Amino acid sequence: MGGATKGRDVVPDATESSAPREGLSRTRVLRAAVDYADANGIESLTMRTLAAELGVVPMALYKHVANKDDLLDGMVEVIVGEIGPTPASGHWKPDVRRRVLAARAALLRHRWSQAVLESRAAMTAPMLGYLDSLVGLFVSGGLPIDLTHSVMHALGNRMWGFGEDLFAATPPSETESFNAQKDALPARFPNLAAIAAAAIHVDPESGRLTGCDSQAEFEFALDLVLDGVERLDVRDGKED
Amino acid sequence: MGGATKGRDVVPDATESSAPREGLSRTRVLRAAVDYADANGIESLTMRTLAAELGVVPMALYKHVANKDDLLDGMVEVIVGEIGPTPASGHWKPDVRRRVLAARAALLRHRWSQAVLESRAAMTAPMLGYLDSLVGLFVSGGLPIDLTHSVMHALGNRMWGFGEDLFAATPPSETESFNAQKDALPARFPNLAAIAAAAIHVDPESGRLTGCDSQAEFEFALDLVLDGVERLDVRDGKED
DNA sequence: ACCTGAACACCGTTCAAGT
């Protein structure tokens, strides 16, 4: 169909249910992938099934998506984009709480998203933007930068499955626009930059620069939980 | 064993580096899979590469492992088995701390294991055994069962990426010995059974039995972290 | 009882070509 050669705007046939046409575009591909995963589960999303869904040959997707990893990263970006802004009061505790619960709600709307996010955790721009906004709530609420750093680690596992080092997560597909604008990152994500700057210190042993101690951060978060439970226990129970 | 036809013991050639022979067995397959993933990364572990490593044809593995999922479950079992016992003082806080850190150490020894564990979280017997032991430390230390339930949820995301419902995790491959001994589970894992019993209550609305409220558990854990940080902040900072 | 060989129904992705 189409007849794109001359006529202005060929009205799409609209008889076909999953109407393709009018060119793909990256966002249309990502949107379709998210919808397909919502409906059929992430495990049955393949380049081939997605192409069929869009009424197109598999290879057509590769014009808008580098490969399947890029597709998955893009799908996560879509979900993160759905988090949206939350009202801020200037008090970090209720503000952070609201924002984390909003993030959770977005993930729950797409049940496959948590698994995908955990399996890759690529630091795409929307991802960094969300984290930066969260850090911003802490610091503008007056929490010291070091404590903010640690609580971000502690929340990491809770918001999504960040196993280890928040900042050591795999950077976005390297080759992409990332390298081009790498130097612009501190400007775009000033709160993350502040944390990174505070976390870096000189190792007295080797004299080399060293990042954050993931074992220490793990124990910090663990003790936060255990101490908190202990407090709840003595308050409700023994009352001495 | 070896020359099973007649001769007593055929000495293996020993010229081949990754000496196969003497029959496979499930544990030998799992052990080899763990070693291979340690050395080459989980993404390059396939039924075919593993078979080659064992000097055997791919299909030979299927006699000892139901399929690839079962292989991955088995590999996780091996890691969980490496956690081993930890000394208990009778005070839940140091005891739990020690045990969780031991679990983390086991996972860190095999860097692929966290991702595999998160991606499936099958409730195999060793898995249940570890969780039961952890619950046991809380209850024998005197922590109330409800609080123990909640802190297990809070620790869930921390020990490994359990996103949601601890007890709603996919049960072990169904068909297996699981169903056969399903009724024996409370006896084998008494502490988990106690938690499950305490968590189930009648919904006043519908009158139906209802399990634990994962949203509430999430918020409990979130507030545990936020409250803890707030306490650290006022103690170190404002001091008013 | 355990292992083999060949085949099947899939993957993601490349390459050269079409319009």
Add this chain to the structure above:
DNA sequence: ACCTGAACACCGTTCAAGT
């Protein structure tokens, strides 16, 4: 510039045999 078609190099897994 965008899409196509056919092919390649892989997967996990089945089935019917071998010993």
